[in-house]
Amino acid sequence: MSKAEWENNEEIKIFREYLRIPSVHPNVDYTPCVEFLQRQAASLELPVEIVYPVNKQNPVVLIKWEGTEPELPAIILNSHMDVVPVFREKWTHDPFAAEIDDEGRIFARGTQDTKEIGTQYLGAIRVLKAQGFKPKRTVYVSFVPDEEVGGYLGMREFVKTEDFKKLNLGFSMDEGSSSLDSGYYVYYAERTAWHLRFKISGTAGHGSILLPNTAGEKFTFIIEKMMQFRKTEVQRMARDSQLFFGDVTTINMTMVNGGLQNNVVPAQLEVVFDLRIAIDVDLEALEKQIRDWCVEAGGGIELEFEQKDEYVPPTKVDDSNPFWLAFKQAAEELNIEIRPHVCPGNTDSRFLRSNGIPALGFTPINNTPILLHDHDEYIRADSYLHGIEVYTKVIAAIANV
Template sequence: MSSGKWENNEEIKIFREYLRIPSVHPDIDYTSCVKFIKRQADSLKLPVEVVYPAIKSKPVVIIKWAGKQPELPSINLNSHMDVVPVFSERWTHEPFSADMDEEGRIFARGTQDMKSVGTQYLGAIRLLKAGGFQPKRTVYVTFVPDEEIGSTLGMEAFVKTDFYKKMNVGFGLDEGGTSATDVHYLFYAERIRWVLHLKVGGKAGHGSLLLPDTAGVKLNYVLNKLSEFRDSQIQRLKNDQSINLGDVTTVNLTQLSGGVQSNVVPPLLEAIFDMRLPITLDLVAFEKEIRDWCEEAGGGIEIEFPQKDAYVAPTKLDDSNPYWLALKAAIDELGLKIKPIVCFGATDCRFIRQQGTPAIGFSPIINTPVLIHDHDELLKADDYLNGIEVYKKIIPNLTEV
């Protein structure tokens, strides 16, 4: 089999061109992404605007496909332009070359997360327009920055702007998860992210002594408590096959600092933990438990939460949500298998939901090794093109609600 089958496909060309733009953290220059998206809008004969909800270096690009009844709430198809860093020496292909092998596998950072989704939206719109379809509701295709670093200057800021309010979004569609099986994972909610920063104070002195109340001993106590709690969550997953990662709490020590040299007991040690909390967890009780552990350790521990997201209600997947019914009808007609789950990470959907707007994460990537944020991230050309057909069915269903 030869890659020539896909080399001259216009949609594959567009996808690979987008992948070759190294919009990679840190310090991204989004200029090339903006130019690329503007050209795509021009080819679709659709208007495009660029807004800067936070600072000039963080653009949000919006393509508008006007509906026949523009007074109705609109549909927002969102994707992010940024991708995570790469370790080039671990890749078998250059991460931003978009190389395609004989099997049609396209290797590049962003193939799964999530440049594919952004250009698949556009490919579906291209087919729909060519067929003479005009949506009842207006469709906005948004390309946002900085999703991979928390979206503070991206979607989080954008939903607070007058521009977004005038969009009158009734439903949002964003990224889902890659699946190694034939089941699509559909995100209707997301875990709550907390970042815990402990500043552990203690008695300092010579490294040869058995000093009381040292920072190391206190930190070790809290670490043990958090580790025991973490183990309990692992056990929950093992014991209950009906739940997944989005239904438990993850706790991971991600940063440690402190001390000046090996023979000096330090007066301060600091530790940072990444925590992802399920929407069913009692947040007040969980925080109290953390504070109690710090007191039991001997006190003198300063507790900070550099990030402490609030509870956001999940999107309803029942008859009360007409957008869900429309999406489900398209999925059923296409014969797709789906499994609605709570997203174990974080996507920009959470900011849409915070506005009281239903939003769902969905990516048409199945039977593919899950390589999000991993080396040799890839997507097969046929699977990419199939995703365009999937969106070609989903988009009209949502717009006609």
Template structure:
């Protein structure tokens, strides 16, 4: 019999996966009720906060330390998952079925219901062993991470309730690794959604008007794509870099116009830009404004997202939590590498508050399937992750 067969932790994981907490319009109440039962099972107190909206809960299960005056540890995960296309799946996306190879198929197996349940499983095992640790541990389950966390972590961190947690360090999600090396994330790029509102001379489509929106649009697109190409080459020519080390630029929308034979007076083009840590934000803004002038003027820039620079978490001996975390992996003989996260997680809001945070999902030898069809995790990998957290959690809680 395989280790995962009739395993109680696997069964609890499956139960959580079967809650379809998917966007849009997530109903978090089934998740909250499930987590209440887990807290009761663990004999730990649970609190539910609503920083902005009664339908957007932040759930925290707390294990008080022997020295609760010390800064606490947060083990963060999010309850929400991205939408699914059921017809593209070979297993029901919320069925949590296990195939003959021991693969658990469900939305959230990688991103990131697995991590939240691994935290609880590790703590359950540690409590059964009678362990206690110096620092208080808060197991946090956040809302709306998949749509930017604007109604979740972004609103919770500034509150007095969060400040009362006295957080010293946080663990959050990472990404699966297709090989034996675990990826560990210590920073994130700044997300900017840049909109160029272009004005120009309008008129009949049969004429050659000067300073049209089309001419200006072409100039802006060319400059943005030239910048993009330079970043592509930078990444291709330096094997020490990964996606998180460069700035990504992608055209996402072009809007405007009424009829085929009318040159419109306005067009809008938007770009998804993720600024690398070495980009000076003010200099980048000046560059954008210079391109608008060179295009002929009459262009207004607005931002649907304009996140500030957030310093990376130190990954050296100056950070006692990092030493404890990395020492845990080393003691287990696990290979790891440190990276800048290519996307975005709730960690950026925690780091922005001056709290060190590390992104880590204990999934190696696993294809990266977050947001993909047929998302799955091997049951054996899931159980190994619990064992990894059984080493990490005590070490950081005693740092």
């Protein structure tokens, strides 16, 4: 198709309208998103409800497609409305203009994370309704806030509400990521996220004196231990080409603070590490190891968990999970290859899984660079429309389990 044909495609028009809403952190105004989604629900002749789990600034939008057997546990198709900030000077296109180039690439923040799946869900439902399909199970399409900063004002609190419990959910689908080849990633679990701040105290004084037990010495010890830990995981990935990003533990130093003046030995230094811990790691043993390093460094180190997620059991991807079987059967009928993996990052699926609801992360984009949170984020128009075809098959399958 030509650029003009992409621009005149109705599904592409809807998608680009959503992308042009700058629901970007910080201080997101979700009002235009809510109004857009209300119009979409009306065009599909489906009821929409707005829920406020925490406050009026952070709405959850629920579009309901009632099933023929509504007493059965329902399906939820989730995505988030918020997007991460941009460095406009690093973009070759306006990140909120949703421009299409001659190759059919749509450039905008949110094209991969995750405005695309939100409107693809709706596009698939539009197709199914036009075909006269009626789901056995009720299908909810949810659009949540705050995911990009942890979900603490969105899904994390929503799952605690009576509004959520009334949905009677049996299965969830949420975001995945694009793949670099012709296959598709399906995420059935997530690593455990820890954000560790080491507050390292030591002897302060003049920079010309070799003082004992300084914060700098302890700081160096901790850095070396954490970076050696990181190195072992890098080596594991290098040795085993079968390992996926989510199969190992990632350790990255993200913040360093401290010091008052260049000739003053500081009384305290701080360093922050972002850990995404593989699902086969003993969390208690890991925490003990890190605390032991603090003692070995010389003491005087306060370990603060700025985020300490608990282990969440994976969703089963075997014959015991009828939703997985339906998903897999749909993929086979579409003749697409799906590869189950542990998600490298964190999504709202962890809040569903922690409540006993099986969840899969799936974004039907392939042969595309992974550009979540990156500059010049884009999706190809043909890939976007193919994703609607994929969801049409998948949603019909899981809704009739």
